[in-house]
Amino acid sequence: xxxxxxxxxxxxxxxxxxxxxxxxxxxxxxxxxxxxxxxxxxxxxxxxxxxxxxxxxxxxxxxxxxxxxxxxxxxxxxxxxxxxxxxxxxxxxxxxxxxxxxxxxxxxxxxxxxxxxxxxxxxxxxxxxxxxxxxxxxxxxxxxxxxxxxxxxxxxxxxxxxxxxxxxxxxxxxxxxxxxxxxxxxxxxxxxxxxxxxxxxxxxxxxxxxxxxxxxxxx
Numbered sequence: 001x002x003x004x005x006x007x008x009x010x011x012x013x014x015x016x017x018x019x020x021x022x023x024x025x026x027x028x029x030x031x032x033x034x035x036x037x038x039x040x041x042x043x044x045x046x047x048x049x050x051x052x053x054x055x056x057x058x059x060x061x062x063x064x065x066x067x068x069x070x071x072x073x074x075x076x077x078x079x080x081x082x083x084x085x086x087x088x089x090x091x092x093x094x095x096x097x098x099x100x101x102x103x104x105x106x107x108x109x110x111x112x113x114x115x116x117x118x119x120x121x122x123x124x125x126x127x128x129x130x131x132x133x134x135x136x137x138x139x140x141x142x143x144x145x146x147x148x149x150x151x152x153x154x155x156x157x158x159x160x161x162x163x164x165x166x167x168x169x170x171x172x173x174x175x176x177x178x179x180x181x182x183x184x185x186x187x188x189x190x191x192x193x194x195x196x197x198x199x200x201x202x203x204x205x206x207x208x209x210x211x212x213x214x215x216x217x218x219x
Contacts, residue, residue: 003034003211004034007038018205020204021204023067023211025045025050031212042065044086044206045064045068046066047068055078064083065082065083065084070093075096075100079101079106080106086187087123090129095142097142107143107144107146108146109145109146111148112133112149112150114151114152116153117166119156133147134180148184150174150185152166152167152187153190154167154188168200168201186203188202191211
């Protein structure tokens with residue numbers, strides 16, 4: 001199927017309340033423009049350099065989400081325009097985002113990335129670490145940040161029961177946090193598992209290959 005057909009196929013599967021983040025990492029500006037012309041405005045990128053290059057070439061009403069691991073020395077390059085950083089996985093990075101956001105007189109939306117998968121390769125905070133950062137945020141420690149939700153990646157497995165369990169654990173934590181501040185975004189689910197994520201309460205999904213096709217890793 002074409003990118004246009006893929007996009008409509010995905011959109012038709014999403015309930016109205018579920019936000020689609022079109023993950024455009026490694027795909028060219030031309031492909032992003034094609035999806036933009038279909039009405040999509042929220043795009044996700046993994047790497048800061050690729051994100052800044054695309055931001056300069058594409059329409060300025062795109063809401064960019066950084067979904068990959070973020071190093072502290074790279075925050076300054078995106079602080080002026082980033083809509084949401086979904087991958088906050090340490091107090092150190094949260095402090096840096098707060099500092100750089102203040103320089104731009106902005107409040108940057110962030111999601112706390114919680115490690116729900118059993119794989120060692122996944123980044124993320126433990127539940128206790130996430131609770132502590134959220135507590136500090138509620139105290140006003142990070143005035144130029146708004147924690148608007150949580151993000152998680154399930155284990156890469158065909159075991160739907162395990163995936164469902166991991167997503168439900170994050171939904172439980174999301175509901176728990178929302179007792180102190182109503183959170184907006186529960187970002188769970190990618191191309192292979194977003195239907196399960198939505199069943200478990202996700203209201204934002206990150207879909208790349210199911211829209212753009214498989215990435216060309218050789219390029």
